[in-house]
Amino acid sequence: MEQSLLGLSGKVALVTGGAAGIGRGCAMMLARAGCNIAIADLDKKGAEKTAREIHGMARRSAAVEVDVRKPESIAKMLEETVKALGRLDICINNVGGLTGHRPTAFLDATPAFFEDVINNNLRATYWCCHAEAKSFIARGVGGSIINISSLAGIRAVQGLSPYGAAKAGIINLTQNLALELAPYGIRVNAIAPATTGTEKMTERMAKGDFKAVEEANPMKRLASPEDMGGAAVYLASALASYVTGHTIVVDGGVSLTTPRPAP
Numbered sequence: 448m449e450q451s452l453l454g455l456s457g458k459v460a461l462v463t464g465g466a467a468g469i470g471r472g473c474a475m476m477l478a479r480a481g482c483n484i485a486i487a488d489l490d491k492k493g494a495e496k497t498a499r500e501i502h503g504m505a506r507r508s509a510a511v512e513v514d515v516r517k518p519e520s521i522a523k524m525l526e527e528t529v530k531a532l533g534r535l536d537i538c539i540n541n542v543g544g545l546t547g548h549r550p551t552a553f554l555d556a557t558p559a560f561f562e563d564v565i566n567n568n569l570r571a572t573y574w575c576c577h578a579e580a581k582s583f584i585a586r587g588v589g590g591s592i593i594n595i596s597s598l599a600g601i602r603a604v605q606g607l608s609p610y611g612a613a614k615a616g617i618i619n620l621t622q623n624l625a626l627e628l629a630p631y632g633i634r635v636n637a638i639a640p641a642t643t644g645t646e647k648m649t650e651r652m653a654k655g656d657f658k659a660v661e662e663a664n665p666m667k668r669l670a671s672p673e674d675m676g677g678a679a680v681y682l683a684s685a686l687a688s689y690v691t692g693h694t695i696v697v698d699g700g701v702s703l704t705t706p707r708p709a710p
């Protein structure tokens with residue numbers, strides 16, 4: 448596709464949790480579409496490695512250390528990005544997940560399970576959006592914010608109650624912010640991935656689980672991080688200039704199926 452149609456050439460995209468997994472997939476696809484990229488991650492070495500790869504694609508890049516659970520760290524991340532790359536147009540709020548917890552039945556849930564998962568997903572996304580919107584407005588520019596939700600935020604998954612609630616919260620937050628920020632030229636959208644074959648997920652899943660997830664999907668494969676990157680490129684691009692408040696489900700059609708009971 449012509450880069451001019453996307454309107455992304457020379458734009459700067461910031462990806463939280465961009466060192467690995469879905470964040471890295473989004474960063475790579477946005478770089479291919481013409482963006483310069485800031486990789487913001489708790490893992491500084493990982494961020495530097497991904498930033499170097501992007502530099503190798505003839506794009507400008509920066510690695511920024513951040514802990515998105517801390518508002519002061521988010522503010523510093525935005526300052527460092529604008530300083531290093533000269534502008535900021537697109538923010539992908541991607542950090543999230545189970546924060547080291549195992550899926551846990553609701554009746555066995557602990558305060559730590561609930562609080563860690565809500566903090567790293569809903570709370571972090573809320574305050575990232577807040578600081579990003581303020582940064583766009585202070586610089587007198589519009590922008591595009593893309594939040595990473597999950598299919599688990601749309602339909603229930605056994606053992607993931609705080610995660611599902613946080614991801615559903617992100618979908619609603621996306622709608623509210625789209626409404627409030629449209630007058631400033633800021634679009635806010637979300638992506639809801641199904642199970643994605645990230646490095647970590649592939650490592651964690653037993654071979655049998657992997658096959659079962661692939662088999663249950665109408666497309667007979669797991670999503671790739673680049674599948675999510677494709678949706679991010681669309682939402683960030685000029686092609687989506689009238690699209691705001693939406694969540695794109697990227698799931699190979701699995702949400703159209705009825706979960707089968709265990710045999």
Ligand SMILES: NC(=O)c1ccc[n+]([C@@H]2O[C@H](COP(=O)([O-])OP(=O)(O)OC[C@H]3O[C@@H](n4cnc5c(N)ncnc54)[C@H](O)[C@@H]3O)[C@@H](O)[C@H]2O)c1
Nearest residue numbers: 464466467468469488489490514515542543544597642643
């Ligand atoms: N992988 C999946 O199957 C899947 C499915 C649906 C939704 N998601 C969502 O996609 C997003 C990315 O998931 P993933 O599987 O690619 O994750 P991942 O664990 O592979 O990568 C997460 C990245 O975030 C960084 N990170 C973690 N905590 C951080 C913090 N507090 N501050 C800054 N950086 C931090 C990590 O260092 C890592 O580089 C999450 O929001 C997750 O909930 C993932």
